[in-house]
Amino acid sequence: MALKPAMVRRIFTGVRYAILQSSACHGSTAAKTFTAISDTTDKSSENFKNLFSTSKGKEQEYQKLLEVVRQSDPKGVQRHLKQGKLLVRDRMSKLLDNVDDFLELSAVAGVGMPYGDIPSAGVVTGFGQVHGKDVLVIANDGSFKGGTVFPITLKKQLRAQQIAQELSIPCVYIVDSGGAFLPLQSEIFINGGITFYNEAVMSSMGIPQIAVVCGMCTAGGAYIPTMADEAIMVHKTGSIFLAGPPLVKAALGEIISAEELGGATMHSTVSGCVDHFARDEEESYRICRDVILSLNLPDVVYPQTFCPPLYDAEDLHGLVSACDPNAHQVISRIVDGSGFQEFKALYGKALVTGFASISGYPVGIVANAAAEWNADASTKASHFVQLCTQRRLPLIFLVNQHERDRHPDPLVNGEEMKCHARFMASVACSDVLKVSIVTGAFHGLDSYAMGSKALGSNLVFHWPSASFSMHSPDHLQSVSSMTEEEVGKKSSSLYAAANVWTDGMILPQQTRQVLSKVLQLFKYSKEMKLLAHESTTAKQTNFRM
Numbered sequence: 001m002a003l004k005p006a007m008v009r010r011i012f013t014g015v016r017y018a019i020l021q022s023s024a025c026h027g028s029t030a031a032k033t034f035t036a037i038s039d040t041t042d043k044s045s046e047n048f049k050n051l052f053s054t055s056k057g058k059e060q061e062y063q064k065l066l067e068v069v070r071q072s073d074p075k076g077v078q079r080h081l082k083q084g085k086l087l088v089r090d091r092m093s094k095l096l097d098n099v100d101d102f103l104e105l106s107a108v109a110g111v112g113m114p115y116g117d118i119p120s121a122g123v124v125t126g127f128g129q130v131h132g133k134d135v136l137v138i139a140n141d142g143s144f145k146g147g148t149v150f151p152i153t154l155k156k157q158l159r160a161q162q163i164a165q166e167l168s169i170p171c172v173y174i175v176d177s178g179g180a181f182l183p184l185q186s187e188i189f190i191n192g193g194i195t196f197y198n199e200a201v202m203s204s205m206g207i208p209q210i211a212v213v214c215g216m217c218t219a220g221g222a223y224i225p226t227m228a229d230e231a232i233m234v235h236k237t238g239s240i241f242l243a244g245p246p247l248v249k250a251a252l253g254e255i256i257s258a259e260e261l262g263g264a265t266m267h268s269t270v271s272g273c274v275d276h277f278a279r280d281e282e283e284s285y286r287i288c289r290d291v292i293l294s295l296n297l298p299d300v301v302y303p304q305t306f307c308p309p310l311y312d313a314e315d316l317h318g319l320v321s322a323c324d325p326n327a328h329q330v331i332s333r334i335v336d337g338s339g340f341q342e343f344k345a346l347y348g349k350a351l352v353t354g355f356a357s358i359s360g361y362p363v364g365i366v367a368n369a370a371a372e373w374n375a376d377a378s379t380k381a382s383h384f385v386q387l388c389t390q391r392r393l394p395l396i397f398l399v400n401q402h403e404r405d406r407h408p409d410p411l412v413n414g415e416e417m418k419c420h421a422r423f424m425a426s427v428a429c430s431d432v433l434k435v436s437i438v439t440g441a442f443h444g445l446d447s448y449a450m451g452s453k454a455l456g457s458n459l460v461f462h463w464p465s466a467s468f469s470m471h472s473p474d475h476l477q478s479v480s481s482m483t484e485e486e487v488g489k490k491s492s493s494l495y496a497a498a499n500v501w502t503d504g505m506i507l508p509q510q511t512r513q514v515l516s517k518v519l520q521l522f523k524y525s526k527e528m529k530l531l532a533h534e535s536t537t538a539k540q541t542n543f544r545m
């Protein structure tokens, strides 16, 4: 019998897969994976090479931007260091087990705001581990405008709190903030209070709220530690008050130092606003680590046995174009052993649905597979979401969704709308954990179901080549007064990242690593929810005052 090319490829894949299983699998060689997807990528094609070099160009732009953002404001950094304070990322390295494992959210948020560039949006947020337990860190960057809160700071902080609340992950606030950036107070004042609301509600739900005060904190910066379950304050550099020494002088004519007015000695011995006195910053993070050790957080057993994908993750740069999501090939570079159990492969082919595992965590995947959209695809996806919900499987959406052309026949159009509405409802009402990766287009209202915070994705990330807009860019330009340049800017990946439309940009080759971290968080979240449910203090926040 003559072997057809596809059969040769399958056999080759099987052999390579068997070799990988016995040599490169993590943990036992008995790792179980689904049948591997064959590699059909032609890396020598012009199309692949062009996509690859465009995507790599975007990666470089992103890396350069990250460097600039992380330098913050050189003048502010000097002032900060002169005050004997650690920089925000150094603080995190003292707190966390391994800062290299930190999953930072919205790293380039704040770039190009109408009120200027705000590095890291003035606050670094993300997930890291302390004594092997996951925590969400929300850390003000005190080196930029005294760590004050801009509208984008608030947006980023509220989103981080929302994620922590949905996943029941303990929060650590590293507080070094002069409160609201006063020239923009009208855009901050009302919603600013939600930060405190979230803190109280999370505490009452049994989600620990811990604060370390390591700078001069005014107003909003003062309530965060005061409302925390447990707070630590650094001698001399840390202080909290509703009005600082300049205001006291202006209002009362009294001259008083920050230390006397609201320093660590005063608040740990007289007011009781904080619970632990730290002689310096180093000690404050040691105490914070001990506090986290005392939280009685669950011990979670994580999967130990899994195989890497068979194919190179770098290929992802050359696989996704605006009009071809290449779903199977993308999936094969993300999941364990490139294994995929496809569901309804022959029906509603505009979407690919199926089961896989990532670093040993079982998941359901829904991926766009064609630019055209139809009712069958929505019906299939609704069914699949229901199966994942029934089986308690986290859902992963790989999004490259174009605006659908309205069908000229109103009956067909109506049917499509009904099916898609059902898909949106099934996603919105599914109570399993959901994460979306926008790999290409995110255009039109149909995108909501696949990858949006709006319909309840717990975390959403996007690749540097992604683009976002209510209508496809051409359509948007033709129906609005926006110029081509404006449409390009406002639908760009950077604009989405800067404005916290997603939880941040990630590089294609990091997708598996990021998803693994997120799935680890999801597993921890399940245990945390059980613990929080048992908590005897449930429905009560702390009564420090």
Ligand code: COA
Residues within 6 Å of the ligand: 076, 079, 144, 145, 146, 147, 148, 177, 178, 179, 180, 181, 182, 183, 216, 217, 218, 219, 220, 244
């Ligand atoms: N609104 C706007 N800008 C503020 C600010 C605020 N609330 N607080 C500080 N800044 C700016 C300063 O103007 C300065 O700007 P520059 O970098 O352009 O020079 C920068 O932040 C750093 O402030 P500075 O006072 O030089 O630094 P510091 O480290 O000695 O003190 C604070 C930082 C935040 C403790 C101190 O500036 C302060 O007490 N600010 C007032 C806080 C306040 O009243 N907040 C009320 C919020 S409702």
